[in-house]
Amino acid sequence: MGAFKMRGAANAILSLSKEERQRGVVTHSSGNFAQAVSLAAQKLGVKAYIVMPKNAPQVKKNAVKTYEGEIIECESTPQAREATANKIKEEKGASFLHPSNQDEVIYGNSTAAIELLEEQPNLDIILAPVGGGGLIAGTALAAHYFSKKCKVIGAEPKAVDDAYRSLISGKIETNTTFATIADGLRTHLGDRNFPIIQKHVEKIICVEENEIIKAMQLIWERMKIIVEPSSAVAFAAVLKNKEEFATKNIGIIISGGNVDVKNLPF
């Protein structure tokens, strides 16, 4: 379905017992994880319940329906999403899958960097965007266990720099605004991934909104890949710090194209 979330979702469902799979899985997401769970579940013959805010864009609902996920609508608040997911968990016995703060999801995500390191074992640095922390934690584990020298750097929009501040303060910080175009990165770190990030991520680079849009457009125009703003954040961090990265072998995880092509920022 076009994003790394497929890796985490597939690994999480594959980690369930036969009995658990028969009762289905549930998640709350209106983004890539919703599509990933739907498609992974479909491929494995598992029922997927997707809790989504009523006001989620139709294009995102359609994508979930294509993959046969059952959408359950709720109000557009974190409380409503969690309550609705919990209700389905209890009523159907479905297993809850978290988009970023669950070991099996983190391990699944790590395969992106593992495969990158298999192809390019000489990397000095891998950069990945930081939202809920599931990708950067998986990437950090991959670099730690599958490379002797590769460091991992996160990239985050300045407007939602909770991970940047969390690494400084030593505890999970939150954002008071969500004013970033990188809608996949408006989430906070969790208790499963934050300790991994603290231990294995070198640092986090923050980028401005216009830098994200510029990086996104450059990827579209030159690589011909449809990436959403969230996916362009790590590349934006490299463009912003050319001197720092000029002499290094750099890998960048670019993933996720959940974008409304009728409503683009350029």
Add this chain to the structure above:
Amino acid sequence: MGAFKMRGAANAILSLSKEERQRGVVTHSSGNFAQAVSLAAQKLGVKAYIVMPKNAPQVKKNAVKTYEGEIIECESTPQAREATANKIKEEKGASFLHPSNQDEVIYGNSTAAIELLEEQPNLDIILAPVGGGGLIAGTALAAHYFSKKCKVIGAEPKAVDDAYRSLISGKIETNTTFATIADGLRTHLGDRNFPIIQKHVEKIICVEENEIIKAMQLIWERMKIIVEPSSAVAFAAVLKNKEEFATKNIGIIISGGNVDVKNLPF
């Protein structure tokens, strides 16, 4: 640079002698072939002169400049383009490369279908768009020589159905209008590729403008690949004839993303 034209351009330059390479290459194109010649020449240490109409979009000029092609501007008529290219050919001794009607370009293009058949030897049909005829001719040669059963079908916008009419009349037909969004397919067949197409292409399917746009949007949204309208024409032909293709193993050549992302048809 994101399109099959790279294959033809690279093969054509690689087919030149050392002396010819030293004098450079010249082509007239404002599209993918301009970028392909520029990049292939840059990689092989060859000078590339690109003749382009004055009014070509800046985004296309910039792409050529990125690949170190030297742009020579001319008036926006076929006559002016040919005259300007001929002048450079004479002045610099540069070898002229034709975007579609040259054997080395056709052979280079054929590698797309050869690689597809290596991966999927069981294909019944390969579809490709038809513009100048360089891709469909190469594809037809590939299927003829590298598969026992694979047939090749071309796809063309109804608005510029010169190839469709040429196959019926047995001679190269031209268009009186160019009113298609598939700007890469506004060109005519040539004397090198038409005989190959006559001999080895099963038929040509024509599609409407709205079918092209719909197919393009579906590729963007589901495959996350930036394709230009011309690239979506073959997929549009399949969507239009689902029953005909339903029980067959189908390969579709999707290539070319030379699109102004600030000016999209959806």
